[in-house]
Amino acid sequence: MHNRTVFWMVGAIAVAFLCSSAFGVPNQYILEYSNELDNFIVVAHHSDFDAIDDGTDDTWTLEAWIHPRSHGRIYEKGSFSFYTRPTGALRFSNNIGGNATTADNAVSWNEWSHVAVVKGVGSNLLFYVNGVQFGPAIACPTVTPTTDTLILGNNQFSNRGFDGFIDEFRISNTARNPGTYITQSTTSAPLGADDNTIAYWNCDEGSGTTLYSQQGTGFATHDGIFGSVHGGFSPTYRLWNYPTEDLPLPAELTAFYAENGNGVIVLHWTTESETENSGFHIYRSLNRETGFERINGSIIPSAGNSEGPQNYTYEDQHVVNGIPYYYKISDEDINGYETMHNFLAVGIPGVDIGGMTVEEAILNGQLAQYRLDQNYPNPFNPSTTISFLVLEDGEVALNLYNIRGERVKVLISGEAYQSGHYSIPVNMSGLASGVYYYELTGDNGFRTVRKMLFVR
Template sequence: MLKHILLTLLLLITISINSYTQYHFTCGFSSDNLPDNPPIGNGMTKPMKTLPTTSYDKYFRVLMIFIEFNSDTSSSSSPYWSPNNEPVYMNSLLAPIKVLGLDAYEDYKLSDYFNKITLDQFDVIGDVYHIVLPYNYDYYVNNGGISAATVDAFESLESDPNFDWDRYDLWRFNSNTQEFEMVQDDYIDMIYIQHRRIDPFNIPYGGVASTLADFTTNNGKYVSSESVSYIGSGVTGFDGADMPIEAVLGLFRHEQFHYAYGYHKPYSTIAGGTDMELCGYELGLAPMDMIAVGLGNVINFNSSTTGYSIGDYHTTGDIVKISTGTSGEYFEITNRQRLLNDGSGRVYDCNMAGDTAMGAPFKQFQDYSKGLYIYHVEGGDGFGYWADLECADGLFNWTVDHSTTPDWSSEQIIPVFKTTGVGYNDDKPATMVGRMSSRDGHSAIGDYHAKWFAPGVRHTYLGENGVDRVFTNDEDDRCSRDCMGDRWDAWKVGYNEVFSPYSSPNTKNRSDDSTGIFVYLESQNGNTANLKIYKVGEGGFSEDSILHLTPPSRPMGLTLSMSDCIDHKTFPVLTWNHNMEPDMIQIQEPLGDVKRYLIYRAEESISNVPTQYSQIADIMIHADSPAVFTDYDAYIQCGIPGLPTLDYRLRYKIKAVDVHNTVSVYSDFVGLPVYLWQRPGGDNFTYNEENNEPVTFSLSQNYPNPFNPSTDIKFSIPFSSFVSLKIYNMLGEEVAGLINNEFKETGNYSVRFDGSNLASGVYFYKLEAGLLTSTKKMILIK
């Protein structure tokens, strides 16, 4: 069990095998042979281009060998590779010859993959063999292990008089030109070795960028076991009986990419491993990967241009690159509309392996993962880059709330993280433990556990996908696999559009200093994203002018609690983090500096999910006061035995409004079940709420306050009496009589006051009931 815990945590590729088990692949890469200063623009130690695309004579040929031990009947029920038979997909991996065109290899999974993700610039073809070794597994356990088994496989190939090692020695690195050239160097270029047996020789990983054996061929060529070097000759995988074709693709493209990119690094096609390299996942090529090998269509930000239209990333190669002002540090932006696929609709451009994908990236729901992806890169354009993904749902501070079991095991116990606040510091990659402050769901890690759960419907059986909280009122532990990427990572129109010095995440550099960069996702037209990009002090733009041209960032940190029990009612109280843009501040006398927010509420019957939001308030809050709103239109009864069933389900969202009346996108939502107190409407009305007689005399603060032009005043009287409610100005002059010595029964009342005919200013409202009086202040702002 411990092994599978570690395998899950160190995940590179997870492919679903049946309804509840999963194939876990870990990489054993480790090398001291990487070149010191490899030239960028192609692979690090093996080519990543076979140009020109119009030539039939340039290609990268691979030798692929599927190996099983003699008389090995283990995993006999495997649907992928049964004993003494070829894998069912063996002839669907590598094309035998080069064919021109982007869609030329759709019948060959590996060839198709490499060709498409490199924009038709890397043709990988090859020959595939199935070999049954001369001895059984126990023999090799006692006689040379994996190395001896591999050598025997090579010798078995040589027993075929038609087999020719020369076919696999085609490329070399020319140290004088610093280029790869299609010239032999007597070292075999690339062998894919796949063993059928599960966990052979107690090897603790599923794949490694090495042949694990040296060999001199019968015609004087060399197979080198060096792991990732110019002369290294291949990669090795295990557990073949458990692997569908997608897993085979995932394993061998990953291990070959070590030859192209070197060590594991986060948010890369070779993400994985341990420690800092854990976060992020790319089945295709991340923008940093594309740039390093000279494949991306890089659009450098120029302050003289503010408008940028970028197409689907993996069909155009478009990458917008913005320098932070620090050498080698950039924001790199891609528009991923998931158009790149294998011809059957399965997407190669995958970086959401969590959420609905459930660890199997080919299963991702494309519409959920479409959008703009923003990477924060340091280390320049070469192979030494380091990056993280700026997730659109924001940065948070996390704590471990409790523990539970995931949807792949009924025994493994994993912590459940909860947010304790919003983060605004740069979430640069760090050590593996203690990453709980100012982190997104991708990179949060505490005590060697990543973030695996989010609120929603929990699975009821192993392998069942839960339901995201958007579509349910349930707030249980859904196994969402946030650490592997989810639907909230992408920036989308209407969800999160502004990446700025004031957003979360934000455009601070690695030193947590402001870069002055603003990125605004203005619109999405089909597969084209339209951006506006500004930098303070460049192109004639000041921060004030940029703020005028961009909306406020998405409001963050919305939470919901309930007020104290007042007259047997407790009311929903919203709190959130103030937007920090300077142009959020408006001057409203007599309040001074205020910030404006719009409050929205969705209502549904208790068993349904609220989806239709209506604005219920337009409020001003002093800039130095906490952002708080109490909804007096909804309540939960309290302090009364035998309460009736709650009858409504509510959700709330907010928007921020700046001094230019530009409105932000919605915040996230919060929700709860309540009794909904629907007001009958009208300019001036009273009503008595039945079955909840007050026990005290009270006059509530008017709501909204400040108001324009109307507000509601609530009061309670514990006995029947004559009542007056009047409005006075600052001079003590009566300006309105809402209730004029009218007899009222014991009860709770609400009166609407309309100040349309009054000037802006401070007013007082006074309640008299018998010998009792109460006076409060309110503010009219027009």
């Protein structure tokens, strides 16, 4: 018998139509991102982009239409980034610790919003959402121009990609006031290019691997190329004929949860209705936020069209007992377009927590928030790996001590870790052979110690 483990829902239940905002939304094509490392657009560096800095006399605007399923990057360059936070806040960062961040809930998941960060004369930034200034002016962090490429919709190297839809990227060398062109009665989303436009990508190509730019007189052409350096994935186009056509989701998902078995996790989900739905795909990760990869070989067939509830199951037999696995689910329509749902399920094979969620099991003392594994190999010379598990987001410290109780290495120093399974390589070169102890500490006074043997 399987034990029903967890039903976590991140964000709101997927709605029947993507357009749930009263504001105008993009027309023609839009770009869909799926929060994967390879989902990004690369734009070669050019001195035109050096306009984005913190000089008191410099003015600029970064803006786009977004329809996020969760947080992620909109613009990213070595010297700056503009993105949504997990709390719905907007942030402009210099990527070296200097940030300007709005209050939470600036944007909502699963709704179209026009977002902009604007720098006028002086040293402050203004953030706009749907043409309205959101919060007070915030000091602009120091921005030193670099020669890094510009990334649209991701951070190329740290997998902080956008999850959802983006359209109408525009960078300008003037402090625009979105309130003059983004209003409640907006009926056409295209932003367009004028003499102050450094680069404007309307995302209406519909196919191919090049995102063509428009720009004002005197600026270079800044075409973007779909990134594929880590495996060949890239954003995909979706057709959106606003305002005559809404974009229905192939399936309206109402439940998604996991059941634990011995060496197996069984996933269950229910749809309330389906429209031209070809089937489903399952994505899995060892981390709640990132690193999801598709695990089903072929598409999981669906009812196709249905006005009533449909129930489905999928068995993941490639799991290890005691390790938590995080799952997301997507559906694919008859045109091959894929939509990721805002549901997250987690299963821990071989663990019986009596139908409780992970949070409930931790509170009731049936699951520890952390787990420290035995290092491997052990004995070793001179390198080994220490693995540990974080079931709920928390702070982690990992230290290494000799037999006299003296700390000889700080492996992790009180850092915040998201739920997931982690492995830390350890090299003991320069230390004497013998017995050592490694200690993991965490929130709520958690502490556990294991022993390892270094043999030269």
